[in-house]
Amino acid sequence: MSTPTGPASGLPVRMPRPRQPGRHRRPEPLVAPEGAPALVLAVPGTPSSATRSLAEEVVSIARSELPGLDARIGYLDGDDEEFPTLQAVLTHAAEERTARFEQARAAGMDVKEPDGPVAVVVPLLAGPDGALLRQVRQAVMDSRIAAELTDVLGPHPLLAEALHVRLSEAGLARADRARLFTVATAADGIILASVGGDEAVQAAGITGMLLAARLAVPVMAAALDEDGSIASVAEQLRNSGSQQLALAPYLIGPEIDASLLEEAAKEVGCSAAEALGPYPAIGKLALAKYTTALGIAPQQAQNTPAH
Numbered sequence: 001m002s003t004p005t006g007p008a009s010g011l012p013v014r015m016p017r018p019r020q021p022g023r024h025r026r027p028e029p030l031v032a033p034e035g036a037p038a039l040v041l042a043v044p045g046t047p048s049s050a051t052r053s054l055a056e057e058v059v060s061i062a063r064s065e066l067p068g069l070d071a072r073i074g075y076l077d078g079d080d081e082e083f084p085t086l087q088a089v090l091t092h093a094a095e096e097r098t099a100r101f102e103q104a105r106a107a108g109m110d111v112k113e114p115d116g117p118v119a120v121v122v123p124l125l126a127g128p129d130g131a132l133l134r135q136v137r138q139a140v141m142d143s144r145i146a147a148e149l150t151d152v153l154g155p156h157p158l159l160a161e162a163l164h165v166r167l168s169e170a171g172l173a174r175a176d177r178a179r180l181f182t183v184a185t186a187a188d189g190i191i192l193a194s195v196g197g198d199e200a201v202q203a204a205g206i207t208g209m210l211l212a213a214r215l216a217v218p219v220m221a222a223a224l225d226e227d228g229s230i231a232s233v234a235e236q237l238r239n240s241g242s243q244q245l246a247l248a249p250y251l252i253g254p255e256i257d258a259s260l261l262e263e264a265a266k267e268v269g270c271s272a273a274e275a276l277g278p279y280p281a282i283g284k285l286a287l288a289k290y291t292t293a294l295g296i297a298p299q300q301a302q303n304t305p306a307h
Contacts, residue, residue, distance in 0.1 A: 026256070032068035038119040039071045039290045040086065040147070042139070044132045045254035047075045054253055054278050057122065059282025064079040066291070072307075076135050086121070086136065090143040094118045117148045120293045122286045125152040126159060126250050126276060127203040130236070131198030150289035151225035154250075155203050155238035156287045158281035160210035163248050167272040172246040173215055185271070190240025191233050191263060194250040201229070204250045211248070218242060221250070225259055234268035250280060 039062060043055045044147075046128065056269075059071040072093065074086030097118055123136050140147050152160065167173035171185045190211065194204040204221035212219040218298070222233040234245055247265045253275040265272040276282060290296075 011220060012223075012260075019278055025206040030066060031293075031295070032066050033072070034066075034068075035097075036294065036296075037117045037148075038071070039069060039286070040093070040119045040121045041071065041073050041090055041124045041286060042121050043073060043075050043254055044124065044129075044135070045077065045256070047078055051075075051254045052083065052094055056126065057278035058283045060288070061278070061280055062248065062287040063255075064085050065284060065287050067277050069287070074121075074139075076132065076139065087143040088140040090119055090121075090140065090145040090147055094145045110179050116145045119145065119147045120290045121147050121149045122289045123150070123152050124252055124282075124286070125133060126207075126252055126256060127191060127200045128152055128156045130253065132255060136186055139217065143230035152203075152291050153252075153282065153285040155206035155210075157207075158285060159207045159250075159276070160214060162212050162276050162281045163207070163211050163250070163273075166276065167215075167248055169244060170246075170271065171275040172248075172271055172273055183243075187242075187244050187246030187270070188217050189240075189245045190215065190217060190219040191237070191245060191268070191270070192219055192232060192245050192250050193224045193230065193247055193261065194221055195223065195225045195256050197223055197226060199299075207250065211275050224264055226252075230264045234247045234270070246271040249273065249275040251275045254275050 005247040030272075032159045039059070041055055041059055043051060045051060055073045057281035059073060062071050063069045067088075070093075072089050073084075075083045076086060078085035078088070080088050121136065121140055123133060125132060137149060140149055164173060167174075167187070167190070168175040174186060190213070192204050192208045194200040201221045201223050208221050220233045220237060220239060223229040230247075237245055247261065247267065247268070247270055248263055249272070251261075257273075260270055261275070
């Protein structure tokens with residue numbers, strides 16, 4: 001027989017835990033605000049099925065990190081059919097937003113005409129490339145759509161991590177810097193290959209320092225689009241004692257012809273890793289550019305305990 005307060009025997013009763021307040025509560029997941037601008041990924045280079053697959057995977061990663069995100073892909077050299085141009089994607093996003101507003105007003109809803117940017121354009125570039133960025137800006141201007149253009153994705157520690165992974169996948173670096181084992185083919189000097197001239201080399205050098213700290217080998221940046229740059233850096237590394245070099249593309253992929261990487265590696269007699277491609281960090285960094293532009297706090301910041 002039991003009483004309203006528990007068993008008559010006096011045995012302890014397992015009561016539900018009280019809901020924990022404040023910082024100990026599980027944070028609400030971050031979702032895209034209703035009516036938020038679209039994230040438009042500006043993809044450089046010649047469009048192809050491989051390029052589209054890469055871009056789609058990047059936006060898929062971004063969507064998984066921010067449910068409800070309206071993410072789209074615009075190509076700098078698109079054809080408006082199979083590969084829509086950046087300008088066309090921006091125009092379509094604006095038309096859709098206007099249509100939603102007019103439908104809501106026609107339904108008798110008390111809605112305000114939308115303001116603010118229609119889209120946030122994120123260039124799919126690891127580092128600055130003046131020519132490609134001018135092309136992105138021109139496409140945004142030609143669209144006559146209110147859009148905000150973010151910086152490129154790097155430099156960033158996550159890109160150093162991605163470079164490390166690509167080198168390890170090619171057998172050119174230890175997969176785990178915490179384990180003291182060697183790889184027979186591991187490089188003792190890394191050429192970080194960028195495109196975009198001196199500005200790109202300087203920006204790549206910042207990520208290169210982070211990569212050097214991870215691998216404990218010298219890393220020097222060079223420009224694939226400048227004659228003699230790769231060979232000059234290779235000579236400097238060899239003169240400083242590096243015997244086995246590796247080429248690490250500081251590139252996502254579409255921004256340059258893959259044959260240039262192969263030619264550069266042959267020129268200096270070394271192996272090369274794959275480009276960064278749709279590594280998870282690329283999607284996360286693209287989303288970070290978007291949320292920063294809109295002032296949306298990333299979930300990690302919301303989870304940080306108050307002191």
